[in-house]
Amino acid sequence: MALPERWDLEVDVAVLGSGASATTAAILAADNGVEVALLERADFVGGTTALSGGVLWLPNNHHMAEAGIEDSREDALAYLDSLSLGMMDRDLVETLVDTGPEMLRYMEENTPVSLHVFEGYPDYHPENPGGKPEGGRSLDNDLFPFEELGPWAERINHQPDAIFFPATMLEIDTKRVDDVPPEVMAERRARDMRSTGQALAGSLIKGCLDREIPVHTATRARELVLDDGDAVVGVRAERDGADYFVKARKAVVIASGGFEWNEELVKAFLRGPMTAPTSTPENEGDGLLMAMGAGAALGNMSEAWWIPGIHVPGDEMRGRTFARLILAERTWPRSIIVNRQGKRFMNEAANYNAVGHAFHTFDPNTFEFINLPAWLIVDSLYQPPIARHNVGPDAPDWIRRADTLAELAAQIDVDAAGLEATVTRFNEGVARGEDPEFQRGVSAYDSYNGDSLQKAPFTTLGPIETPPYYAAQIESGALGTKGGPKTNEKAQVLRATGGVIPGLYAVGNAMAGVTAMVYGGAGGTLGPGMTFGYIAGINAAREPDHIA
The missing domain is CATH 3.50.50.60 (FAD/NAD(P)-binding domain)
Structure with missing residues (x-):
């Protein structure tokens, strides 16, 4: 301007x-x-x-x-x-x-x-x-x-x-x-x-x-002020409902975060669904829009600091529903993550950014992201809280519960035969101390957020065999773009x-x-x-x- x-x-x-x-x-x-x-x-x-x-x-x-x-x-x-x-x-x-x-x-x-x-x-x-x-x-x-x-x-x-x-x-x-x-x-x-x-x-x-x-x-910065030579010399901000002009004789530094809370920008740029941001809700891409207006080159626009996230009913921050990072929940023994087919699709104990990439697998035949929605599946001996809530008789309604895997699958619209076969195969691997499908527990990182009282790979590997069984929905999220x-x-x-x-x-x-x-x-x-x-x-x- x-x-x-x-x-x-x-x-x-x-x-x-x-x-x-x-x-x-x-x-x-x-x-x-x-x-x-x-x-x-x-x-x-x-x-x-x-x-x-x-x-x-x-x-x-x-x-x-x-x-x-x-x-x-x-x-x-x-x-x-x-x-x-x-x-x-x-x-x-x-x-x-x-x-x-x-x-x-x-x-x-x-x-x-x-x-x-x-x-x-x-x-x-x-x-x-x-x-x-x-x-x-x-x-x-x-x-x-x-x-x-x-x-x-x-x-x-x-x-x-x-x-x-x-x-x-x-x-x-x-x-x-x-x-x-x-x-x-x-x-x-x-x-x-x-x-x-x-x-x-x-x-x-x-x-x-x-x-x-x-x-x-x-004081929300909205637009960069440029001189006749297209040098940045200030900012138009909004303060108390009015324009607020800031002269910057030497420079403006954009450090206003990403665009993960701006649904239009997320749809325009990110490479796949992202519905669970965990950052401060003011991150709506203000800096990005200002830079674009000044003719900036853009880079890395499809990427985010990906995470598996979970929405807990009632979690709000300044009027926006925020998500929570799922970390220990998916690393501890007696847990897996499955898609609608009841199949695992990753090493659940890998770092959250790498795990986040797995949600964007696309099936050209069904034309859908096949790993969304996803579900964390655990049994009654699973120990850590899920987003601060423990499994058991007092678990909230959003943590689904059933006496059999087939009943649990029906509740969450997951293929029952697929889930039962996945759990059987996973448990057989656990009995041998291995995860032949995704090598969970092999990397030194896999054990860090697991059960430190166990020795690897049992820091992260444990059977899912003791009913009742529980499920919580996992979404594709981001710490920020x-x-x-x-x-x-x-x-x-x-x-x-x-x-x-x-x-x-x-x-x-x-x-x-x-x-x-x-x-x-x-x-x-x-x-x-x-x-x-x-x-x-x-x-x-x-x-x-x-x-x-």
Whole structure:
């Protein structure tokens, strides 16, 4: 759009969003001497980061070296290359591997961000060349005291039923939390110490507040303002029901998340059905639409951070029905996932992004996605809760129950003979300690989210034989989309007709995903997001003034 008659706010760099990518970009721009503001659409800050596990995947990081875990640039690139399928931009991948460790050191030395190795958490494809079965690339957050945020503590994004347990993910997963003295736990609660994405979002917001970077909430960026030379010089936002014009003398950084909550964009771009987003509901592709309006080249548009998701009746966030990630539920023994034919179609214990791809198998004869809907099938000895609800006589109605597999199949419109044959075949394999169909339990990753009291492969393999039987519907979901404007290694947005769009940057899930189809390991969204946020903040600050 043309220059407005007035500017309501004037800064050097305007950053759109308030998740990890956005706040990292804002911090680095401010640290490089320019005036910055964050524009956040929601009343809350932290975006999808605050809802997440908060883990960062960063190869060759210094915490690995301190823990005695070997890694190298060569191993990291070999690992990503082995998964690329020819879709990754090599320059961007090398930039991620080379700059990620630098970003991590900077953020830990200059902000409250503090992480540690997530011990034993393997890469998502650990047996591939360069993979790390023993872990080290995934980093867990140290606890962050929300008392330091003052009134902003109540404004960090969270699900309505969120429980903030004062222990790190590592402490919980390794049972070390049981050894934390009661007085230490009491102190943690008194200081409102939080882990996971709450810790990451909180520490990054604190970094912004320490620098007096203004955070404008309820300010939805809608359109980029371009000068006569097509350089980006500002943003038209909506605030209090009216236009709100922000001048950005040097640059605008789009960090407003993906488009997974925009049904039209999902249908237009994603390669298959996606009905279960788990991210913050404001992710409707605002940044994508703005970039398209400015003539940006697009990339990776068919891809998302795929997951199997589940809708629990009544789960709502700001008026939108959200889904929950299914992780341990499908990994524990005595569980399988089947389609309408009653057949398994994947290794249920594989990483959720890889599992998500399996939902999009298309049958050209019936002209349908044959693995949707899908159902999680378990028996009465199955232990973990399904989306926080246990099986048994008190299970909610949406978890179906029957005394026989045939009766269960009738309830969920699944072929009974197919389901019975599948369970028989699965149980026979379990008795031999194997899954000949899908090799469940073979990879080091398969066991991580299973029953740690068992030895592999029985961490994830167990018979389905004790009635009653239960079923819960599983949908194709996403943590977020990862298609958007294409960028170069400086995070500058590329123009569809060639060259860069002066003054425009994109990072996080708002940019064309650096790792294309790949999810390298836990934190594979946030590690690249913060790395390119770091890069964007530095380069945005170095831009010349495009408008006085």
